Amino acid sequence: MNPSKTAELATPALLIDIDALEKNLSTMSTRHPDSKLRPHTKAHKCTEIARLQLSHSHTNFTCATPREIIGMAAAGVGSDFLLANEVLDAERLSALAKVSENVRVTIAVDSIETIKAAVRAGLRDVVIDVNVGLPRCGVAPELAGQLADTARKAGMTVRGVMGYEGHLMMVNGDEKRKKRVDESMTLLGRAAQDVGGEIVSAGGTGTWDMHDDTCINELQAGSYALMDTQYAELKIPFVQACFVLGTVISRSQDWLVIDVGLKSLTTDHGNPSVDGYDVLFCADEHTALVTKKDSAVALANIGEKLLVRPSHIDPTMSMHSAAWAMRADEILECWQIDLRGW
Numbered sequence: 001m002n003p004s005k006t007a008e009l010a011t012p013a014l015l016i017d018i019d020a021l022e023k024n025l026s027t028m029s030t031r032h033p034d035s036k037l038r039p040h041t042k043a044h045k046c047t048e049i050a051r052l053q054l055s056h057s058h059t060n061f062t063c064a065t066p067r068e069i070i071g072m073a074a075a076g077v078g079s080d081f082l083l084a085n086e087v088l089d090a091e092r093l094s095a096l097a098k099v100s101e102n103v104r105v106t107i108a109v110d111s112i113e114t115i116k117a118a119v120r121a122g123l124r125d126v127v128i129d130v131n132v133g134l135p136r137c138g139v140a141p142e143l144a145g146q147l148a149d150t151a152r153k154a155g156m157t158v159r160g161v162m163g164y165e166g167h168l169m170m171v172n173g174d175e176k177r178k179k180r181v182d183e184s185m186t187l188l189g190r191a192a193q194d195v196g197g198e199i200v201s202a203g204g205t206g207t208w209d210m211h212d213d214t215c216i217n218e219l220q221a222g223s224y225a226l227m228d229t230q231y232a233e234l235k236i237p238f239v240q241a242c243f244v245l246g247t248v249i250s251r252s253q254d255w256l257v258i259d260v261g262l263k264s265l266t267t268d269h270g271n272p273s274v275d276g277y278d279v280l281f282c283a284d285e286h287t288a289l290v291t292k293k294d295s296a297v298a299l300a301n302i303g304e305k306l307l308v309r310p311s312h313i314d315p316t317m318s319m320h321s322a323a324w325a326m327r328a329d330e331i332l333e334c335w336q337i338d339l340r341g342w
């Protein structure tokens with residue numbers, strides 16, 4: 001079946017509002033044109049969306065998995081890829097080394113082990129991943145220079161540093177967030193001086209407008225393209241462009257149930273949202289909804305379709321094999337979420 005209207009879709013179905021997506025891409029690329037933005041592909045895992053980011057002047061991409069880089073290179077989208085993640089798997093690193101014969105592949109390292117694994121696989125380019133406060137990957141800032149020396153001695157080209165301030169994305173209040181970002185970026189700036197190289201990479205959607213005067217020369221934002229309800233709380237100028245379409249499959253007098261649940265979106269950032277409704281709870285295949293207090297909206301009928309706004313875009317995208325690009329109720333194209341997997 002080739003559906004032409006969203007009402008014809010089997011649900012749950014992932015929908016992408018193409019005008020909202022375009023608006024987000026152009027807002028971001030106006031502020032961070034060309035190589036000032038290294039869009040993070042992990043937020044959508046879709047080469048069609050990456051192709052649109054390319055058309056907005058971005059040729060350099062951030063990736064979280066070897067699979068993302070390999071898929072992007074095979075699709076001919078982008079020419080310079082940063083794997084902003086630590087990888088030890090020899091087979092995947094060798095596959096990346098093969099890809100690096102045709103496009104530039106730079107991998108983040110934060111230990112002697114990750115350097116050795118990259119060298120063994122035949123990769124040449126690294127950035128030193130610096131911990132700027134998020135308790136995740138990254139070497140302590142004061143050890144970054146030493147690790148860079150180790151990488152150079154092992155024959156690698158050290159292109160610079162990255163330091164993702166993920167712990168600050170949702171800090172409440174612009175001023176507070178900015179102050180904390182400055183503190184984190186001071187750490188990254190010092191590490192960058194010790195390390196050398198041309199790349200100083202950090203940032204995300206929540207700090208997209210807080211780096212004009214920091215040390216970084218590229219922003220790694222990804223969620224801005226499709227957005228989610230958690231980021232919407234920040235009142236940043238990006239709009240919801242991705243929805244999960246559900247069908248009302250059951251209703252009582254007081255609540256209704258749609259066929260969108262934990263198998264088609266995640267709730268790690270809170271429950272999803274549906275206009276006019278409050279979420280009672282999400283289960284594997286179901287979400288139960290009640291109308292908002294004082295809402296004029298009547299409970300939808302069995303068979304009606306409702307748009308659900310995910311609270312966390314990245315893992316939601318990777319639960320679907322395809323997305324329907326649409327305008328109003330018109331389906332324009334079907335896009336494969338082709339960069340899933342590791």
Ligand SMILES: Cc1ncc(COP(=O)(O)O)c(C=O)c1O
Pocket residue numbers: 040043062084164166169202203204205206220221222223224
């Ligand atoms: C290394 C890295 N850089 C950048 C980002 C930015 O992503 P977002 O646009 O979702 O804030 C992330 C998200 O988790 C990340 O892990």
